[in-house]
Structures are given as C-alpha cells and as structure tokens.
Amino acid sequence: MNESSVLDQNSNRVPPPPAPRLARGVPEALQQQIKSAVHKELIKRLDLDRLADFSTTRAGQQQLFGVIQQLLGEQGVPLSSTERDRLAQEVVDEVFGLGPLEPLLKDETISDILVNTYKHVYIERRGVLEKTGITFNDERHLMHTIDKIVSAVGRRVDESSPMVDARLTDGSRVNVIIPPLAVDGAILSIRRFGSKPLQPEDLIRNQMLTEPMMEVLRGAVKARLNIIVSGGTGAGKTTLLNCLSGFINERERIVTIEDSAELQLRQEHVVRLETRPPNVEGNGAIKQRELVINALRMRPDRIILGEVRGEETLDMLQAMNTGHDGSITTIHSNTPRDALARLETMAMMGDVRLPDKAIRAQIAAAVHVIVQVSRQADGTRRVTHITELTGAFEEIISMNDIFLFEKKGLGANGKVRGRFYATGIMPRFSEKLLAAGIALPLSLTGHSLEIG
Numbered sequence: 001m002n003e004s005s006v007l008d009q010n011s012n013r014v015p016p017p018p019a020p021r022l023a024r025g026v027p028e029a030l031q032q033q034i035k036s037a038v039h040k041e042l043i044k045r046l047d048l049d050r051l052a053d054f055s056t057t058r059a060g061q062q063q064l065f066g067v068i069q070q071l072l073g074e075q076g077v078p079l080s081s082t083e084r085d086r087l088a089q090e091v092v093d094e095v096f097g098l099g100p101l102e103p104l105l106k107d108e109t110i111s112d113i114l115v116n117t118y119k120h121v122y123i124e125r126r127g128v129l130e131k132t133g134i135t136f137n138d139e140r141h142l143m144h145t146i147d148k149i150v151s152a153v154g155r156r157v158d159e160s161s162p163m164v165d166a167r168l169t170d171g172s173r174v175n176v177i178i179p180p181l182a183v184d185g186a187i188l189s190i191r192r193f194g195s196k197p198l199q200p201e202d203l204i205r206n207q208m209l210t211e212p213m214m215e216v217l218r219g220a221v222k223a224r225l226n227i228i229v230s231g232g233t234g235a236g237k238t239t240l241l242n243c244l245s246g247f248i249n250e251r252e253r254i255v256t257i258e259d260s261a262e263l264q265l266r267q268e269h270v271v272r273l274e275t276r277p278p279n280v281e282g283n284g285a286i287k288q289r290e291l292v293i294n295a296l297r298m299r300p301d302r303i304i305l306g307e308v309r310g311e312e313t314l315d316m317l318q319a320m321n322t323g324h325d326g327s328i329t330t331i332h333s334n335t336p337r338d339a340l341a342r343l344e345t346m347a348m349m350g351d352v353r354l355p356d357k358a359i360r361a362q363i364a365a366a367v368h369v370i371v372q373v374s375r376q377a378d379g380t381r382r383v384t385h386i387t388e389l390t391g392a393f394e395e396i397i398s399m400n401d402i403f404l405f406e407k408k409g410l411g412a413n414g415k416v417r418g419r420f421y422a423t424g425i426m427p428r429f430s431e432k433l434l435a436a437g438i439a440l441p442l443s444l445t446g447h448s449l450e451i452g
Helices: 029-045 050-056 059-073 080-095 098-106 139-151 200-206 213-222 239-246 288-294 311-321 336-347 356-366 430-434 442-446
Strands: 110-116 119-125 128-131 161-168 173-177 188-189 228-233 252-259 272-273 302-305 328-332 369-375 379-395 398-408 416-422 447-449
Touching: 098 110, 098 119, 098 139, 128 139, 128 302, 139 161, 139 173, 139 188, 200 213, 200 239, 213 228, 213 239, 213 369, 213 379, 228 239, 228 336, 228 398, 239 328, 239 369, 252 288, 272 288, 272 430, 288 302, 302 311, 311 336, 311 356, 328 336, 336 356, 336 379, 336 398, 356 379, 356 398, 416 442
Parallel strands: 228 328, 228 369, 252 272, 252 302, 302 328
Antiparallel strands: 110 119, 110 188, 119 128, 161 173, 173 188, 369 379, 379 398, 398 416, 416 447
8 A cells, every 4th residue: 555645534635745654653564564464464365346335325334444443453553543544554555445545535625646656646636737645565566556446447458558548437538558668667648527517607617618609518418519629638628518518409329439438428319339358369459430320220319420430431421411410429630720630541441442622522511620639837728729610622621610719928927918809700601500400699809808
C-alpha cells in the first residue's frame, strides 16, 4: 500500500499537498510488514465471498473496518488510535479499491490522475497539473492495481498486449501502457468524469460558450443536423457531446459506439456498443467499423460515435447520408478545416477506393455543423468555432463560421481574456431549424460577449 498520502477520515477530499501516509511512530518497512500480514490474515479468516458482502453496504464496511483494526491490534506493535485508523483505511483501500489512488478518486475536483511509473503520481485540478506525494510500493504493486482495473472490464495487459483502454465503474477513462513499450515502467492515465454529466447551464456558467451559442446547438440537435465535435486531447469534446446528447428526444432510439464506453446519456432508449480487443491468440477483435455496420441493422434513430478515428469514417458518412440524420461524433483536430482534412484522410483508410472529389462530396453532404473546442492556457475550455458546411465546390468544401472566440491575452489573475461573437452570418441551416419548428432570432447575428 502507498505510504505517502493521508486519507482524511473526516472528508473525501485529499488535502493539497498530500500529507505522508506513514504512521509517525512506526518505521516504513515495519508498516509494510504489518499491512501485508493483516491483508493475508483477513483473507484467511474471511473468504472472498464474505469480503464482497462486507463491501456492499456501509454497515458492512464499518464492520470490516473494525475487524481490520482488531487484526492490527494482534500484530503486537504499539499503535495510536490515529495510526490504527490510518493503516486500517489503507488496507480497505487495497482490498476493495485502487490502493494509493483511492483518496484521489474520491476528490471530485481532480479531472486527471497520471501515474508516471510507481514513483510519481500527478493530478490535474482545475486545468493545472500538480505533483502529489503519493507513490506505489514498487512496480509489482502498480501492476497489481492495473490488473484490477483491466480485468474488471474483461481486458488484459501483458507483454503480448502492452497497451489497453479500459474504464472504471464510475465511467472514468483509463489508459495503460507497460514495458517494453514504456521504457521506465508501467504508465497509468485516468481521465475522470463527474458523477453527474454537466448540463447546458453548467457549460454556460463555466464560460465554455454563451447562451445564444448553446441555443443554436440545441436547435441543431433537435432539427437532426449531423454534428462533429472537434478538438485536441482534453479539450472537452466528450463533455460537450454528452451535453448535446441531452437535447435528443426521449422517444428516439440511440445507438452509441465507443472504444471504451464512457458516454453518459440520460435517455432511456439507449443501446451501448463497445469494441473488443483481440484475445491472447490475436483473434476475435471487433473494430468500430464492424459496429457501425451492425448498428445500421438495429433500427437506430441516431448513431453517436464516441470518436471517429479510422476506416469506419466512410461508413459513418454514408449512414449520415442515408436516413440516419442527427448523428454526432468527435474527432481530434485543431480547426474545423483540419477536421475536414482528417475526415477525408480517414475515409481513404478503408478498402473502398473512391476519388478525392467523391469523398469531399460525401463529407459536404453528410456533415452540417462542426463545433471546435479548445483548451486555453489557464486550463479553461472554450468553444472557439461553430461552423456550418455549405457544400463542395470543385476542390474545396465551403464553410461559414457562425460564432467565434477571439483570444485577447491574459488578465492580471492569469485568466484568458477574450470575446465570443457572432460573425453576422445567419446560418443556412436555419431553414431546417424553421422546418422543425425552431426559429432563430435575427438578433443572433449581433451577439458579442467579453470574458476575463
């Protein structure tokens, strides 16, 4: 168990900076021996089924906590009540949780947990990276924690398969890469998601975008326009996609397709599909393209693809063009124009060879709106573009920016200063919105808001 972080018994928060987890009067090596002995004795006295029963209720957890404290008392080492409580909690974290990472997972202000080998653990809180005092005992301890994560979702990680994507029970995204690919030791990255998906008003309050911008996106979803959310890693693509999905009618059948299931849709009629990696023999892999093709046979009203990244792109574009309007996906790119270039490149990865002009025509006909999100220097996320596609003309796909975010530098408090503004162009898709009973006000074209 980790020796360098204190779990505050009176709070779920980890006090920054993390305090040492060592019981002050007991040497570190002896603490390790005590916890190891208690762990083994606990499993010996209580079989795994009974341990699982203890973990399901609060009363059971309290009873187990008492049992562990009793076992600590039997070790013959004088411990204060504070030291005994601390060590007991660490044993509980090791048995039922992710050991040293449990205090971090209980802190809702932490958005990323980055384990750079067993010696170093970093976190991101409010967009800022900071190093913690938390460590694992050794490489074996870290690998044990990783195995608990990946085995819970039916995946594996070993020398023959040294990279894996998984998820925690709360939906947090996990990526693992181990030696020989990770030179210095196993690397674990956890992208946290809140227990409750952010609502539109939360994004507006956080100044990710403005209310008129959200109203346009709300109308685009309700009018069944095909939307691509574009941005870099950690820019907030999945957060925005989750929010936009909340505008989908409850009566519609939604099929989601992801590499690692993390979307948190609130509708009742949702079918969630997830890719499958190859087995030990290298067989049995199910890729996103196969799931997209299969989803078309499942009578979906909407298809939501967690991220488009390969040969499934062409199948997704064709689905958008053949009656599956209102589909939403995300893509890694820095600008709306880059997103189109990536779509074109990925559409060529499949076994269907189409001329460039035909692929551009498919993209222009399928995609209606690109929403570009960006992570700013102060850690905040902003919607920097809401752009509509207006058609393909010769070698170029034509686009109109409807809303933009203009960065103006940093304020005295280190926060990014800037301005959300409308470009003055009334989107062409406003006709489709009007047909769906949604009228955009003319005042929309004059919208402007300074922030920071």
